[in-house]
Amino acid sequence: MTGILDLPEEILINIFGLLPPSDLKTVMLVSKQWTLMGETLTLWTWATTVTLKYKDDLQKLKFKRLKNQLKKIKVTNWFESSSSILKQSTAVRPEELFKALLPITTLTSIEGLTDDSSNDLGSISFTDFTDHPDLSVIDPELFASVLSRLNYLSFNTINPSPSQYEALLSSISQKDSHVKKLVFGFHRIFAPPDVFAAAVSNVEDCDLGTCCVPSQDMQALCVAVAENQGQMKILNVFRAFLGSIDPAILATAISMLESARIYQGSDLLSKEQIAAILRKAGGDGSKLKKLDIIMREEQKEELDQELLRQAGQKIGAVKWTPVQVNLADLTEHLL
DSSP, X not given: OOOGGGXXXXXXXXXXXXXXXXXXXXXXXXXXXXXXXXXXXXXXXXOOEEEEOSGGGGGGGGOGGGTTTOOEEEESSBOOTTSXXXXXHHSBOHHHHHHHXXXXXXXXXXXXXXXXXXXXXXXXXXXXXXXXXXXXXXXXXXXXXXXXXXXXXXXXXXXXXXXXXXXXXXXXXXXXXXXXXXXXXXXXXXXXXXXHHHHHTTSSEEEOTTOXXXXXXXXXXXXXXXXXXXXXXXXXESSOOOTTSOHHHHHHHHHTSSEEEEEOTTSOOOHHHHHHHHHHHTSTTOOOSEEEXXXXXXXXXXXXXXXXXXXXXXXXXXEEEOOOOOHHHHHHHHO
């Protein structure tokens, strides 16, 4: 009499494919042969997320079936130096996790590091730093190699050291970077202007937050975007110094975007810069679909209404927003 063990491997694999995940894991314990068949990649297309509760769970990342399809890691027990010795002994250490993730090139998210859980105030993001693990002990190159594979990064949540910062921006500037959205938050820039510009222009969506971006960095970024060196589509600016940038370069860079939001802070745009932006935005070569400039009342009075009308006809969404920022909240986070 023919039993299930006598069936061809192809038939057994098809049967395994009909099982729910818990049963699939169980049948793999029957024998070495079934373990090998159970590792067939087509059986695990649903396994795109792994939850790590303890450091021993890092062994899951060595499974061959996960290396080509794992998308998301969820860590529920990060190592904290302030925790008890008992808790530390079972917690997931960031440096060990990053080493285990290095061979996995399909990863797009590490929950707690890449989720945008901050409170937004315009383009300002207020984040509770205590909710995130300390990544400062990770080697800069390892740090950059793993994080540049993710879709979303916030410097507030990863809180890099200066050496990690520059290594990460250098990695994001490469063509094989997977980062689509980059949020700077309150962090200073620890990288040369050309590295900063190459990285930022290579993401689709960048929010500079309250990061105080020097004029030389913004100059390099505007040149890179104007020359269409990257793939940026969306840019939010809050404390960047734009006033010294040549109007033609600034206007060309903004016209290459799909959406631009500029909060001027203390470094006001000149009348010539605003006119150049509107003129370029209303031109045939503009890609802009949305333009929002938060300006002061005296600047509004200087607006060329005809240029504004032409830009509005082309874009369909030109917005001049009055300053509305809670300065008490802002000062608290900047100090």
